[in-house]
Amino acid sequence: MTAGLAPTPEAAPPSMLGRRRGTTSLRVGAATVWLSVIVLLPLAAIVWQSAGGGWTAFWNAVSSNAALESYKVTLSVSIGVTAVNLVFGLLVAWVLTRDDFPGKRLVDAVIDLPFALPTIVASLVMLALYGPNSPVGLHIQHTKWGIGVALLFVTLPFVVRSVQPVLLELDREVEEAAASLGANNVTIFTKVVLPALLPSLLSGAGLAFSRAIGEFGSVVLIGGAVPGETEVSSQWIRTLIENDDRTGAAAISIVLLVSSFLVLFVLRAVGSRAAKREELAQ
Amino acid sequence: MILSRSVRYLLRYLALAYIVVLVVVPVGLILWRTLEPGFGEFIASITTPAAVSALQLSLLVVAIVVPLNVLFGVPTALVLARNKFRGKSALQAVIDLPFAVSPVVVGVALILLWGSAGALGFVENDLGFKIIFGLPGIVLASIFVTVPFVIREVEPVLHELGTDQEEAAATLGSQWWQTFWKITLPSIRWGLTYGIVLTVARTLGEYGAVIMVSSNLPGTSQTLTLLVSDRYSRGAEYGAYAVSTLLMTVAVFVLIIQVILDARRARAAK
Numbered sequence: 001m002t003a004g005l006a007p008t009p010e011a012a013p014p015s016m017l018g019r020r021r022g023t024t025s026l027r028v029g030a031a032t033v034w035l036s037v038i039v040l041l042p043l044a045a046i047v048w049q050s051a052g053g054g055w056t057a058f059w060n061a062v063s064s065n066a067a068l069e070s071y072k073v074t075l076s077v078s079i080g081v082t083a084v085n086l087v088f089g090l091l092v093a094w095v096l097t098r099d100d101f102p103g104k105r106l107v108d109a110v111i112d113l114p115f116a117l118p119t120i121v122a123s124l125v126m127l128a129l130y131g132p133n134s135p136v137g138l139h140i141q142h143t144k145w146g147i148g149v150a151l152l153f154v155t156l157p158f159v160v161r162s163v164q165p166v167l168l169e170l171d172r173e174v175e176e177a178a179a180s181l182g183a184n185n186v187t188i189f190t191k192v193v194l195p196a197l198l199p200s201l202l203s204g205a206g207l208a209f210s211r212a213i214g215e216f217g218s219v220v221l222i223g224g225a226v227p228g229e230t231e232v233s234s235q236w237i238r239t240l241i242e243n244d245d246r247t248g249a250a251a252i253s254i255v256l257l258v259s260s261f262l263v264l265f266v267l268r269a270v271g272s273r274a275a276k277r278e279e280l281a282q
Numbered sequence: 283m284i285l286s287r288s289v290r291y292l293l294r295y296l297a298l299a300y301i302v303v304l305v306v307v308p309v310g311l312i313l314w315r316t317l318e319p320g321f322g323e324f325i326a327s328i329t330t331p332a333a334v335s336a337l338q339l340s341l342l343v344v345a346i347v348v349p350l351n352v353l354f355g356v357p358t359a360l361v362l363a364r365n366k367f368r369g370k371s372a373l374q375a376v377i378d379l380p381f382a383v384s385p386v387v388v389g390v391a392l393i394l395l396w397g398s399a400g401a402l403g404f405v406e407n408d409l410g411f412k413i414i415f416g417l418p419g420i421v422l423a424s425i426f427v428t429v430p431f432v433i434r435e436v437e438p439v440l441h442e443l444g445t446d447q448e449e450a451a452a453t454l455g456s457q458w459w460q461t462f463w464k465i466t467l468p469s470i471r472w473g474l475t476y477g478i479v480l481t482v483a484r485t486l487g488e489y490g491a492v493i494m495v496s497s498n499l500p501g502t503s504q505t506l507t508l509l510v511s512d513r514y515s516r517g518a519e520y521g522a523y524a525v526s527t528l529l530m531t532v533a534v535f536v537l538i539i540q541v542i543l544d545a546r547r548a549r550a551a552k
Contacts, residue, residue: 023458024365028373031358035376038425042391043383045401049394088300095297098283099290107298109537113305116533118487119385120507121312121526124514128315128523129308153304175283188283214384216490217507221514234386234490241390241494250394253387260382 043257050250061251069228070236071255077144077232078212081151085208086201089159096160097167114156119217126150126222142224147232150218155208162204163197170196199274206267210260309530316527319520327524332500336509336525340486343417343505347424347485348478355432355477356470362433363440377430388426389494392419419495420505427488428481435477439470476543483536487529 050058061067096108114122126149128134131141140146170193178188216234223230225239233256240249285293316324327333361367362374380388396413398406405411413419447469451461467474489507497503504512506525514522 024361024367027357027361028365028367028369030354031361031373032369034354034358035373035429038422038429039376039379041402042388042395042422042426043379045395046387046391048401088297091293092297092301095294099294101294105541107301109541110301110305112537112540113309113533116483116536117309118489118507118510118529118533120489120510121487121529121533124510124522124526125308125312127514128311133519135311149304153308156301156304179284185283185285185289193283210382214382214387216384216386220490221511234384237386237390238494241393246394246399249390253384253390256384256387257382260384264382 046250046253046257049246050254053247053251057247058251058254061245061248062255064248066227066231066236067233067252067255070231070233070252073144073147073228073230074213074232074234077147077151078209081148081155081212082205082209084152085155085159086205089156089204089208090163090197090201093160093163093167097164111157111160114154119154119215120220122153122218123150123221126153126218130222141222142226142230144230146222147219147230150222151212151215154215154218155211158208158211159201159204162200162207166197166200195274199270199272202267202270202274206263210263214256214260312523312526312530315520316523323520324524324527327521328528330521332504333509333521333525335501336504336506339417339420339502339504340506343420343424344482344485346421347428348481350425351428351432351481352474352478355429356436356474359433359436359440359470360466363437364445377433380427380429383426385427385488385490386494388423388491392422392426392491392495396422414495415497416503420492420503423491423495424485424488427491428484431480431484432474432477435473435480436470439473440466443469472543472546476539479536479539483532486532 050061053061092111096104096111117125126146127141129136130138130146130149132139140149174192175188178192183191213232214234215232216238219230219232220235223232223235225231225235231239233252237249237252237256240246240252328337358373358377362370383391393414394400395402396405396419397403398414400414406413411418413422443466447465448461451465452458456464486505487507489511492505493508493511496505496508498508498512500509500512506529510522510525510529513519513525
């Protein structure tokens with residue numbers, strides 16, 4: 001079709017616009033109903049179930065000993081995993097954007113493998129190397145280290161993939177200017193590069209953390225759900241459901257949901273503020 | 283930042299070592315252990331009756347989940363990209379919600395909604411339609427975790443596309459379904475393809491949400507991922523490795539398609 005044939009949108013007959021408005025509300029309605037049935041209603045059922053038992057039942061469930069133990073395991077491992085991700089995620093992203101070596105594209109593709117791999121396969125994969133039949137003699141099944149390694153595997157892409165595009169766009173002239181003014185690499189990194197990367201680093205870390213605290217499939221085989229040692233909150237929820245303690249399971253689910261949302265919300269706020277400051281500085 | 287050669291090499295090998303130890307060696311080890319006894323053994327292990335029925339069930343779930351996601355995902359993406367309406371940002375947030383919800387919580391939510399003692403328990407109790415511990419439960423869990431994919435892959439393409447061609451077609455007297463079929467659909471086909479690929483991969487690979495709502499009986503309600511964990515916990519390690527390798531092959535296909543589509547997009551951008 002040539003450009004000359006295309007009339008301006010204003011030329012469209014009014015009847016068409018009216019019809020389109022009709023289909024818009026139809027589509028919005030269909031989308032809303034679909035997402036409500038699939039996503040919102042089930043989540044509302046959790047709230048409904050935990051509210052049904054009253055505040056005391058909710059509080060007892062979320063502050064029971066087993067629950068507290070599971071938070072402790074989940075949080076300590078997730079924080080450690082997030083910290084390692086911050087360092088190594090930045091390192092990998094840096095090498096993939098600033099360095100050049102044969103096979104770089106392959107390495108770049110491998111980064112996404114943990115996202116593409118089913119979580120239960122990830123669990124098995126980690127067990128093959130770190131389980132009882134480990135060829136290198138590292139046996140960390142049923143320990144916190146085992147959970148940590150499994151979580152590092154599944155969260156590998158988050159920081160890398162959020163930092164990489166920012167690093168690619170980063171104006172290298174600023175770094176060169178700093179260098180010509182006598183700044184050494186450490187100064188340039190902490191004063192120029194790191195502040196620019198901070199929002200993306202934080203959002204990657206937030207995604208990784210939120211994934212880590214809810215993770216189930218990849219820790220189930222390597223963790224083994226030893227209470228107080230390797231039982232993470234998601235496994236505790238499964239135990240509660242199997243014991244038919246539905247209110248308890250709903251209560252712990254709410255704790256997981258709220259903490260995951262909070263982390264994402266706070267990081268988004270911090271990220272957008274840092275981005276704004278960066279804009280103002282320029 | 284200009285790094286000296288030695289620092290650059292140090293960073294490079296540190297990063298590569300991290301990826302090799304964390305990803306390449308473990309994945310390679312599984313492949314090696316699967317194929318070490320010979321390819322015949324691998325085929326035999328993934329064609330046992332339990333494995334075949336697990337594969338059939340997984341594919342059946344895919345065959346239900348993908349059309350539903352396309353049918354509802356494309357119009358949702360269209361309305362998000364093309365229209366302004368009240369509650370749009372709320373709708374956007376709901377679409378991303380499944381990414382932030384733990385798979386186990388998805389399972390709990392479905393049990394509490396559709397289970398026999400759930401909020402909508404009458405569906406099972408009075409209408410006799412069993413959802414939890416049946417196929418519908420597995421389907422609902424799979425849709426929950428895959429609902430963002432088609433929408434999130436198609437929406438940016440629609441944004442980029444603009445509405446010029448569609449408006450031109452409309453003023454030339456084309457019906458909306460003609461416009462959709464001849465103009466919109468061909469333009470979004472790659473985004474849609476990738477969304478479908480992600481949906482298929484995630485549906486085949488979902489474990490946490492599915493194990494919560496499935497009765498996990500070999501031959502009737504065991505999907506491929508459930509078969510992996512079942513075989514492993516029964517001590518049949520080789521069988522678990524073999525099915526994992528099958529699932530890994532799917533994952534590698536996804537990565538290849540991703541690389542191809544990325545290259546395509548980069549070319550189109552130039």
